[in-house]
Amino acid sequence: MAAATPRVWLVRAGRHGERVSWALDNQVAGGGFREVNDLTKATTRESVGDLVRAGFPEAKANLVANYTGQLWALRERIAVGDIVVLPMKMSGQIAIGRVVGDYQYLSDPDPERRHVRPVQWLRTDVPRTAIKQDLLYTLGAFLTICEVSRNDGAWRMTKVLESGHDPGARPTLGKAAPVAPDVPQAGDVEADASPAVDVERYARDRITSTVIEHYAGHKLEHLVAAVLTAEGFTCTVTKASSDGGVDVFAGRGPFGLDSPRLVVQVKSDANPVGVDVVQKLQGALGSHGADQALLVAWGGINGNARALLINQHFRIRVWDADDLIDAVCRNYLQLPDELRAELPLKQVWVLVEEETP
Incomplete structure (x- = not known):
């Protein structure tokens, strides 16, 4: 029996990629959400939501739900052995790694460098040109953390990790899937809190293709x-x-x-x-x-x-x-x-x- 495909997660490193070098050097994925305290003892989605509301007391319910879904994914849904994808804005390349540990809250003086998962970075120079347009569109979602699953994305990213090339969706699994960015799973984010897409990056990828x-x-x-x-x-x-x-x-x-x-x-x-x-x-x-x-x-x-x-x-x-x-x-x-x-x-x-x- 063939081994199950690991889940694949997009985890960004700052709005402008400012934490990329830190993440790669320290073998971690995550950061951001500086307003939210340690999630170590938050063992339910509801308790994560309480910490998000405490950190963002003026935020609307949809935003709280959005942030809660992302942090709950980082805290609990991402599993050891899953794959993490990190777009690197400065170089235009993509890093891919494997999760090797549970959620950690670091004592780094920089509050943007605390919520992390330990990761072994396996590839740090995959060019965006090696990935087909529909999957690049998924990677263009503005969410800091989300699962990559549409258009057979998980299987394809494992193939990119192995060979450096995106083979495209398998016909029986990806043919009918719409071209749209992934969002956290049902129950994690309100229905109308879908992520925006980085239009500039999407347009650039279309021109490149x-x-x-x-x-x-x-x-x-x-x-x-x-x-x-x-x-x-x-x-x-x-x-x-x-x-x-x-x-x-x-x-x-x-x-x-x-x-x-x-x-x-x-x-x-x-x-x-x-x-x-x-x-x-x-x-x-x-x-x-x-x-x-x-x-x-x-x-x-x-x-x-x-x-x-x-x-x-x-x-x-x-x-x-x-x-x-x-x-x-x-x-x-x-x-x-x-x-x-x-x-x-x-x-x-x-x-x-x-x-x-």
């Missing part, structure tokens, strides 16, 4: 060249079969011969690239007499590659998928008409939704 569909492989080099051209460079895209480790040459001036002269390598794979790619680019930087190098790695770089680049800040820059999308958006009106026809974008204003602690 569309870009890689249209520009995978050698075509991504032409998109990078178009962006650099819009930023004032004269670019030459090399032939795919004989690039010698350089996909785009870029320089200032009418012929692209003036400084700064760049060598650019473009990797469209969803996996983070490693040391070998960085070393090859370092070699190309010297052999071509370039001033600087740009590595466009759609899936980002792994930890070893990042360590190799620590002392290369003024010589080599890395763009992951988010960085490239940023560059596309800020130069969009200067991009060629045919490219804008392939990638039609519109700037809109949206109301900022209130986030949980």
Whole structure:
């Protein structure tokens, strides 16, 4: 008999990801809810609710129910062996770990670092590009803590943990499921307290998905060249079969011969690239007499590659998928008409939704 799929939980580390490094370094998940006291002796959902009401005496009933549901999940519903997913806003990557202990209330001087579960972080560099759009939408819920279950999400996240790739929902389990963010289970949160979705992150993920569909492989080099051209460079895209480790040459001036002269390598794979790619680019930087190098790695770089680049800040820059999308958006009106026809974008204003602690 096949082993049961563990439950998977989204546990954020601050409104702006400010507790991510602390969570990873200390092998924990959680934090926030600074107004709420120790939950160790709160062995029922009702007793957790009492502590939430004491911490938020002016809060409306729906908000109290929402916070109670999240903290009850952290206190009791999350089990040892379950999987925790941590989106990292600063890097655009996702960390995945396994819960290894019960709820703890830490004595950390920072009240934002007290309500936690011990976690063994197993992957800390999964790119968002490795996860399909419907599951990314679930991970875009504003709730600090919620279960990932829609669209076969639990099974898929265990596969991401194993292989680094999202295989998509299994047909018999995920085909009819709606594309919507997960919410805490019935009884944990009032029906009208459903979480808002991070619209900005959702829109960014949709753009990212569309870009890689249209520009995978050698075509991504032409998109990078178009962006650099819009930023004032004269670019030459090399032939795919004989690039010698350089996909785009870029320089200032009418012929692209003036400084700064760049060598650019473009990797469209969803996996983070490693040391070998960085070393090859370092070699190309010297052999071509370039001033600087740009590595466009759609899936980002792994930890070893990042360590190799620590002392290369003024010589080599890395763009992951988010960085490239940023560059596309800020130069969009200067991009060629045919490219804008392939990638039609519109700037809109949206109301900022209130986030949980």
